Amino acid sequence: APKVECKNPGITEFVGTAIGDTIGLVIANVDPILHSYMKLDPKYRSIGILGARTGAGPHIMAADEAVKATNTEIVAIELARDTKGGAGHGCLIIFGAEEVSDARRAVEVALKELDRTFGDVYANDAGHLELQYTARASLAIQKAFNAPVGKAFGLIVGAPAAIGVLMADTAIKTANVDIVGYASPAGGTSYSNEVILMVTGDSGAVRQSVIAARELGKKLLEAMAGPAPSVTKSYI
Amino acid sequence: APKVECKNPGITEFVGTAIGDTIGLVIANVDPILHSYMKLDPKYRSIGILGARTGAGPHIMAADEAVKATNTEIVAIELARDTKGGAGHGCLIIFGAEEVSDARRAVEVALKELDRTFGDVYANDAGHLELQYTARASLAIQKAFNAPVGKAFGLIVGAPAAIGVLMADTAIKTANVDIVGYASPAGGTSYSNEVILMVTGDSGAVRQSVIAARELGKKLLEAMAGPAPSVTKSYI
Amino acid sequence: APKVECKNPGITEFVGTAIGDTIGLVIANVDPILHSYMKLDPKYRSIGILGARTGAGPHIMAADEAVKATNTEIVAIELARDTKGGAGHGCLIIFGAEEVSDARRAVEVALKELDRTFGDVYANDAGHLELQYTARASLAIQKAFNAPVGKAFGLIVGAPAAIGVLMADTAIKTANVDIVGYASPAGGTSYSNEVILMVTGDSGAVRQSVIAARELGKKLLEAMAGPAPSVTKSYI
Numbered sequence: 001a002p003k004v005e006c007k008n009p010g011i012t013e014f015v016g017t018a019i020g021d022t023i024g025l026v027i028a029n030v031d032p033i034l035h036s037y038m039k040l041d042p043k044y045r046s047i048g049i050l051g052a053r054t055g056a057g058p059h060i061m062a063a064d065e066a067v068k069a070t071n072t073e074i075v076a077i078e079l080a081r082d083t084k085g086g087a088g089h090g091c092l093i094i095f096g097a098e099e100v101s102d103a104r105r106a107v108e109v110a111l112k113e114l115d116r117t118f119g120d121v122y123a124n125d126a127g128h129l130e131l132q133y134t135a136r137a138s139l140a141i142q143k144a145f146n147a148p149v150g151k152a153f154g155l156i157v158g159a160p161a162a163i164g165v166l167m168a169d170t171a172i173k174t175a176n177v178d179i180v181g182y183a184s185p186a187g188g189t190s191y192s193n194e195v196i197l198m199v200t201g202d203s204g205a206v207r208q209s210v211i212a213a214r215e216l217g218k219k220l221l222e223a224m225a226g227p228a229p230s231v232t233k234s235y236i
Numbered sequence: 237a238p239k240v241e242c243k244n245p246g247i248t249e250f251v252g253t254a255i256g257d258t259i260g261l262v263i264a265n266v267d268p269i270l271h272s273y274m275k276l277d278p279k280y281r282s283i284g285i286l287g288a289r290t291g292a293g294p295h296i297m298a299a300d301e302a303v304k305a306t307n308t309e310i311v312a313i314e315l316a317r318d319t320k321g322g323a324g325h326g327c328l329i330i331f332g333a334e335e336v337s338d339a340r341r342a343v344e345v346a347l348k349e350l351d352r353t354f355g356d357v358y359a360n361d362a363g364h365l366e367l368q369y370t371a372r373a374s375l376a377i378q379k380a381f382n383a384p385v386g387k388a389f390g391l392i393v394g395a396p397a398a399i400g401v402l403m404a405d406t407a408i409k410t411a412n413v414d415i416v417g418y419a420s421p422a423g424g425t426s427y428s429n430e431v432i433l434m435v436t437g438d439s440g441a442v443r444q445s446v447i448a449a450r451e452l453g454k455k456l457l458e459a460m461a462g463p464a465p466s467v468t469k470s471y472i
Numbered sequence: 473a474p475k476v477e478c479k480n481p482g483i484t485e486f487v488g489t490a491i492g493d494t495i496g497l498v499i500a501n502v503d504p505i506l507h508s509y510m511k512l513d514p515k516y517r518s519i520g521i522l523g524a525r526t527g528a529g530p531h532i533m534a535a536d537e538a539v540k541a542t543n544t545e546i547v548a549i550e551l552a553r554d555t556k557g558g559a560g561h562g563c564l565i566i567f568g569a570e571e572v573s574d575a576r577r578a579v580e581v582a583l584k585e586l587d588r589t590f591g592d593v594y595a596n597d598a599g600h601l602e603l604q605y606t607a608r609a610s611l612a613i614q615k616a617f618n619a620p621v622g623k624a625f626g627l628i629v630g631a632p633a634a635i636g637v638l639m640a641d642t643a644i645k646t647a648n649v650d651i652v653g654y655a656s657p658a659g660g661t662s663y664s665n666e667v668i669l670m671v672t673g674d675s676g677a678v679r680q681s682v683i684a685a686r687e688l689g690k691k692l693l694e695a696m697a698g699p700a701p702s703v704t705k706s707y708i
Contacts (some may be wrong), residue, residue: 009455013402017460021362023398025456031408034312036435037418043571051398053323053363074433076627080397080421080429081663085321085557087525089431126493126526136636148423158454161552161564162523165487165510165697182509185564190427191317192663193525193552193562197506219481224489245691247555249638253696258596259634262694270669272639273654287634289559289599316657316665321557326665328633328657333524426663427553459688 001024015107016151018114019232021053021084024107027101040075044096048072048103050110053082056089057155059120061115061132063093064140066106072097074143079190087127087159087193095141122218126225127193129167129217130157133201133210135235145198147180154210156217157196161185163220164195168215171197174212175205210236250271251343255468256348257320260343264336272345276311280332282337284308286346287316292325293391295365299347300327300376302342310379315426317321323363323395323429329376333357355471358454362461363429365403365453366377366393369446369472371439371441383416388439390446393432396420399456403449410448411441445462446472487579490586491704492558493525505612510655512547516568519542520575522582526651528561529627530593533604534585534613535565536622538578542567546615549663559631565612569653582634590708594690598697599665601689602629603638605708606681607675617670621651624675625680628689633657635692639685643669645675646684647677682708 010016015024026048035042038069052059056079067074075096082090097103120131132155138149147153154169158164161184172179180198183189189196197213198207214236221228244250244273251260262284271278288295294314302309312331318326329346333339334380356367369390373383383389392407394400408415416434419425425432433449435442450472480486487496498520507514520538524531528551539546547568555561565582569575592603602625609619619625628643630636633656644651652670659670662708669685670679686708695702 004294009459011452011455013458014456021396021460023396023456023460025398025402031405033415034408034418035526036407037415038420047403049398051396051401051429053396066441078397078420078422079427080323080425081317081427081553082323082396084323087552087554087556087562090323090396091399092429095400122258136243157533160493160523160525160554161550161561162493162497162521165521165564166497166499166524168507169499169503172506177629179505179509182506184510184550185562185662190421191551191553193523193554193564195564202383203626216483218484220486220495223481223486224493224495245695247688247691249579250692250695257632257696259632259692259696261634261638263638263641267641269651270641270644270654273651274656283637285634287632287636287637287665289632314656314658315663316558316559316661317553317663318665320559326559326657327484328665328667378520400500401684426657 006050015104016111018111019054019118023051024111025049026100026103041096046097046100046103048095049105050107053084053090056091057130057132058117059091059093060112060140061117062110062143064138065113066109066142068138069109070106071102072106073139077144079191081190089190101105115232116235118231119233120229122228124225124228126222127159127221129221131210131236133207145181147198147200151200153204154206155198156210156213157194158217159194161193161195163217167217168195168197171209171213172218173211176207177201177205177209243279254347257312259349261285262336262339266451268374275333280457281334282333282339284331284343286329286343286350290328293368294350294353295296295327295329296376296380297347297353297368298376301349303338303376304374305345307338307414308370310376313380317426317428324427325426347395350472351468354467356466357467358464360457360461360464363395363457365457367446367450367472369443376435381417383434387436389441390435390442392449393430394453395430397431399453401452404431404433406452407445407449411445413437413441413445429452475507480615487576488583490583491590491623492527495523495581498572498575511589513568513666518569518572518575520567520579521566522579525556525562528563529602529604530586530589531563531565532612532616533589534582536610537585539612540610541581542578543574546612549616553664559663583605587704588707590703591705592701593703596693596697596700599631599693603682603686603708610686616669617653619670619672623672625677626678628669628682630686630689633665633667637690640667640669642688643681643685647678647681648683649673676680684688
């Protein structure tokens, strides 16, 4: 699809757009009845909204930086089966805040992080890989993956799912890391065609395990359909 | 995809096709064992079948007109995660009837309504909006959304889901309407990338709230990826 | 997408690729902790992995031949909502074996079967049909569809789902077969836009019922969007 210059639509609630058909919005004062239908914590009247057609991991990692940097909390993370015909997820992430300025700031930080967090997404016509790494997980990662706060965290995704199985096995054999979670088409995903491994542990070990999975995954995905370059620029 | 002139395939059960890769069919006498596997009410041996790759709201609204106009009942509404790589649903809707002529008539009416009910579907490369309005909901709307029969009903859909959140908040703040339901990627949808609000109330208020959500949604979707025209012609 | 010559990526675990963006892999010794996260039977340390973006039925049928021919067992069959924007499923199938050579052999057999088992997949822009038939079902078919081992088995799939309903009704009326299962967008699928009928019985009757459903389904799908040729070459 052709790139379109994003124009501010002149709406107070609009924050910006980013890669992955991502949009960032805020609401200063969510209608109280809608609020209860959305099952949000009533403590937060102001919300920040980060949503995308393509990507969930990159957005969760970006949101994790946003909650570290602002006075907000992650109140919802929902994964759509999307990626516009691809094998993965889109997302809807909601930040709660007492002040709308905090919610706006969180969305701004997250939108800015996305170029980085898409850096170890690799794709070709057959599928995609996604790798994420942080030396210190915060509350978005905890909310999404049930990973321990303050420790290193790695995310390893392969699609089609068969590739993810081998990446997961390689990751866990490469370094001494602990599994936080494992998801597959029939469990833990929204029926996406992915196998996802989440690991924690010593930061050097987590990083090493993520890199090993990436190198293996790239070879497999490229054996299926040729070059699978980074969507932006690798950061791990 | 290129438009293909629909030719009657010479099958008794064929009724017609319509926008959204929609097909309409009837079965005069469903096999009794299949009938029980389909969990249909045994009262109805004849069924009308309305199915599509793209669209669920437009088909439910069209089916609502069909049940008003014919001696049929809605016996099943199922939403596939589809839209051919888009962010929303496809559908399978089944009418029950005592006579096959009634089932056929219901499917015919529904097929004819679809050009209208796609009128407030707006789409571009980033996503879509869908708005629906009726002054008097009937049994298909009740079955699909649990909305009260005989009252005005409005449907507000935004995709990616983030846009739907803001449309929902705007709809509810614009006029004095009651929320009938709220659906999002992780609840009430088939993992589509949509937020959906269903409202009821005074017909003027419902219409006003739907229009306000539409105007806001269009600005946001167009900020993401340029013009998002109606798929056919706006009716609200 | 352009065809890419598959090159062996120089990885021990790589077995091959096939139609449907399919990849075959083995792991000689699955990491024991990952093994438990994958909920595999601990008896099988070696696994074969067959995964695809497009297709589940063709892969289950191919896996069925593979378990007949090798000393392996089917330990997992998971269906993603995929087909790259199409109406159906992708898959992840795992073979368990005591020896990695057996797992590899099973994956090789399955990869080779796929050209045949895609033979009665028919597709055009509006959707697809899938028909499968075997005179003697084995353990993959039992695992996936709960069909009796050793008896004839037929699979009838139509997408959009409306076509599948009529194909199912025709199949069951054409010959004296028993229904093993019925799946639809809201039940038994991963929200795919398919209706799926599984039948068993006398081999002649099963074959006749599958063929009748195919002929009807082709006419309907072609009425929607023109020619719907076999993806490879019909085998039924």
